[in-house]
Amino acid sequence: MNRFMLSAAALALAASSQAGAQGKEPLRIGALLAVTGPASFLGAPEARTLEMLVEDLNAKGGVDGRRVELVLKDTGGNPEKAISFAKQLIEEDRVFAIIGPATSGETIAVKPIAEEAKTILLSCAAAEVIVNPVLPHVFKVAPKDSHAAEMIFRRMQKMGVKRIGMLSSNTGFGKAGKEQVEKLAPAHGIEIAVSEVYDKAATDLTAEVTKLKAASVQAILNWSIEPAQAIVIKNARQIGLAVPIFQSHGFANIQYAKAAGAAAEGVMFPASRVVVADALAATDRQKPVVTAYKKAYEARYKEDVSTFGGHAWDALGILVRAVKEAGLEREKVRSAIENMKGFVGTAGVFDFTPADHNGLAIDAFEMLTVRDGKFVVLGP
Amino acid sequence: MSTELVLQYLVAGLTYGTIYAVVGVGFNIIYNATGIINFAQGEFVMLGGMTAVTLHGLVPLPLAIAGAVLVTMAVGALIEVTFIRWLQRPSVLRMVIITIGISIMIREGALVLWGESVRALPYFTGNEVSSLSLGGVHVSPQVLWSLAVCLVIVAFLRAFFQHTAVGRQMRACAANRDAAALCGVPTRNLVTLSFVLSAGIGALAGCVVSPITYTSYGIGAGLAIKGFTVAILGGLGNSTAAVAAGFIVGVLESLSVSLLPAAYKDAISVTILLAILFVRPSGIFGSAEVARLEAR
Numbered sequence: 001m002n003r004f005m006l007s008a009a010a011l012a013l014a015a016s017s018q019a020g021a022q023g024k025e026p027l028r029i030g031a032l033l034a035v036t037g038p039a040s041f042l043g044a045p046e047a048r049t050l051e052m053l054v055e056d057l058n059a060k061g062g063v064d065g066r067r068v069e070l071v072l073k074d075t076g077g078n079p080e081k082a083i084s085f086a087k088q089l090i091e092e093d094r095v096f097a098i099i100g101p102a103t104s105g106e107t108i109a110v111k112p113i114a115e116e117a118k119t120i121l122l123s124c125a126a127a128e129v130i131v132n133p134v135l136p137h138v139f140k141v142a143p144k145d146s147h148a149a150e151m152i153f154r155r156m157q158k159m160g161v162k163r164i165g166m167l168s169s170n171t172g173f174g175k176a177g178k179e180q181v182e183k184l185a186p187a188h189g190i191e192i193a194v195s196e197v198y199d200k201a202a203t204d205l206t207a208e209v210t211k212l213k214a215a216s217v218q219a220i221l222n223w224s225i226e227p228a229q230a231i232v233i234k235n236a237r238q239i240g241l242a243v244p245i246f247q248s249h250g251f252a253n254i255q256y257a258k259a260a261g262a263a264a265e266g267v268m269f270p271a272s273r274v275v276v277a278d279a280l281a282a283t284d285r286q287k288p289v290v291t292a293y294k295k296a297y298e299a300r301y302k303e304d305v306s307t308f309g310g311h312a313w314d315a316l317g318i319l320v321r322a323v324k325e326a327g328l329e330r331e332k333v334r335s336a337i338e339n340m341k342g343f344v345g346t347a348g349v350f351d352f353t354p355a356d357h358n359g360l361a362i363d364a365f366e367m368l369t370v371r372d373g374k375f376v377v378l379g380p
Numbered sequence: 381m382s383t384e385l386v387l388q389y390l391v392a393g394l395t396y397g398t399i400y401a402v403v404g405v406g407f408n409i410i411y412n413a414t415g416i417i418n419f420a421q422g423e424f425v426m427l428g429g430m431t432a433v434t435l436h437g438l439v440p441l442p443l444a445i446a447g448a449v450l451v452t453m454a455v456g457a458l459i460e461v462t463f464i465r466w467l468q469r470p471s472v473l474r475m476v477i478i479t480i481g482i483s484i485m486i487r488e489g490a491l492v493l494w495g496e497s498v499r500a501l502p503y504f505t506g507n508e509v510s511s512l513s514l515g516g517v518h519v520s521p522q523v524l525w526s527l528a529v530c531l532v533i534v535a536f537l538r539a540f541f542q543h544t545a546v547g548r549q550m551r552a553c554a555a556n557r558d559a560a561a562l563c564g565v566p567t568r569n570l571v572t573l574s575f576v577l578s579a580g581i582g583a584l585a586g587c588v589v590s591p592i593t594y595t596s597y598g599i600g601a602g603l604a605i606k607g608f609t610v611a612i613l614g615g616l617g618n619s620t621a622a623v624a625a626g627f628i629v630g631v632l633e634s635l636s637v638s639l640l641p642a643a644y645k646d647a648i649s650v651t652i653l654l655a656i657l658f659v660r661p662s663g664i665f666g667s668a669e670v671a672r673l674e675a676r
Contacts (some may be wrong), residue, residue: 010382036491036494036496036597036598037496038598040496041496041497041498042495044495044496044497082626097427170643188597196637196641196642196643197641197642197643198642198645199643199645199646200645203399203589203592203593203599203602203603204395204396204399204592204593206391206392206395206396206634207392207393207396207633207637207638207642207645208637208642209390209633210385210388210389210392210634210638211638211642212390213385214385214638227498227594227596229594230498230594231594232508233592235507237509237511238508238509238510238511238518238519238520239388239507239511239518240511240513240518255497255498259498259499259594260508261507261508261509262507262508262509263508263509264508271478303497307515333484
């Protein structure tokens with residue numbers, strides 16, 4: 001053990017002298033992402049995106065002449081692990097800022113730690129409560145779940161849907177989404193006839209959809225990020241429940257649509273524009289950004305781009321821009337992010353204010369649907 | 381509640397029950413040969429599904445499944461020969477720890493090999509939306525496939541353990557390994573065979589439930605917990621009882637959803653498990669003798 005610690009210390013010394021040889025200290029950025037586990041659909045593309053971007057940044061001479069060093073921790077989607085890794089990143093690795101976590105539950109667990117240590121946290125998760133109420137050092141780059149719910153309700157109203165069945169998973173994302181949906185439904189004249197919560201590792205949900213069928217709902221709304229969201233639509237169709245199915249923005253990974261196959265056809269959900277990059281009008285402000293990201297990511301990793309990887313793109317992009325503007329003093333960078341306007345990212349155009357640490361408006365979302373196994377724009 | 385709905389809940393229960401049962405029976409083989417629980421059983425299920433998905437890119441579905449079963453059997457043999465065969469009189473605790481270690485190793489290996497993405501075999505008959513309508517009750521053809529495979533496995537195991545010399549030797553091996561060895565039973569080879577069989581059955585289960593549950597590197601643990609529950613409930617070592625217990629748990633879970641919030645579904649099965657273990661520690665259908673072996 002002792003020898004191991006010694007050699008680790010020697011290694012750290014060697015590394016720092018090497019950095020010294022290059023001139024400046026590296027800019028060390030921590031990342032807390034669920035690369036494995038049930039939320040790996042989020043964390044894995046996020047980690048890959050960060051690795052790709054950091055490599056590119058360093059190839060171009062780094063930020064402000066400093067090499068960017070990524071310290072990536074795989075939380076497995078587990079809030080307890082996220083807490084201990086967050087402490088490690090702050091106390092041992094002394095990172096400048098942290099990107100992530102990928103899930104809402106982890107972010108809610110980690111945000112007081114980051115705030116206390118005055119370390120900037122750029123969460124890639126969705127829940128409204130991450131930035132409401134605002135904590136000075138906590139930001140989030142994923143769109144809000146209240147906006148997602150709003151988009152879904154507008155579509156339901158247009159279709160004349162009045163009575164819905166809600167399903168959600170027992171995760172931070174599912175719970176926060178359920179709260180927003182229940183809060184906003186009455187204002188849109190929508191009644192939630194049944195609301196059921198299922199386990200995040202559920203392998204079959206036939207009984208749950210049978211309960212929705214018994215309640216004669218006019219539409220299903222499912223709120224989760226796990227493979228269960230593909231299982232739910234399959235099971236609904238298998239028991240002959242033919243009502244429209246809505247999903248949260250957690251569905252914006254084409255792998256889910258592929259996993260559900262024929263059952264996914266016609267599923268409606270809000271998502272940011274990166275998943276329909278090719279279909280955007282040439283005049284769209286986001287078009288150059290999202291097509292460049294999509295092209296680079298898909299060429300490198302041979303898999304379809306998702307909105308989640310895009311969150312990591314936005315988080316790092318915002319941080320790098322703030323460092324370029326404000327230098328390496330953490331409080332100045334924090335304030336630069338808080339006052340940043342017009343950052344064109346993959347999730348939308350970010351306009352931060354001291355009261356809004358998300359910076360995305362509802363028009364960051366587009367209503368999408370699945371047609372012939374592909375995501376297409378449905379329109380409002 | 382209309383009859384149609386009750387029946388639909390029963391069908392849902394049947395679906396759960398089949399998944400639990402087809403995984404649960406795999407636990408019984410190694411138990412029957414060695415008296416231990418193989419905690420890597422869920423990983424055999426995962427390996428079967430993942431290998432079949434990979435092979436299906438190259439060969440037709442039946443061949444892919446056969447290939448996956450053979451590959452997983454080879455993995456089972458390799459594990460036994462590498463980690464277990466050379467142990468002199470391993471204690472139950474030691475075996476438990478070893479099999480848990482193996483399960484972690486296989487899981488991490490699968491993560492490196494296949495990545496974290498979720499895959500599935502295509503439906504054997506029809507597709508994701510097809511269902512058979514039986515008097516207003518809908519059931520996915522894949523559930524019937526799983527049920528059929530489950531019943532074939534049970535029939536095979538019953539015949540194997542009751543009516544073949546090798547099967548009887550295996551049981552002798554579990555009852556008293558020294559005595560069996562003195563009677564000329566090749567105990568070590570039989571333990572290897574039990575791992576091979578158990579891996580093969582796990583892999584077959586993994587293939588047949590994969591269109592329903594999906595497969596990913598980490599799915600083994602979740603499936604194994606429910607499979608283990610029904611194996612214990614039925615009484616360890618008895619495959620027919622494991623299947624019956626699987627259906628009991630599945631139907632109770634499904635009916636519980638109709639009355640209670642679905643969030644309590646898993647609590648229901650654990651409560652049943654605890655209640656039954658208090659009243660009948662040897663399982664619903666188990667004998668006291670099996671319980672004694674378990675406590676050994």
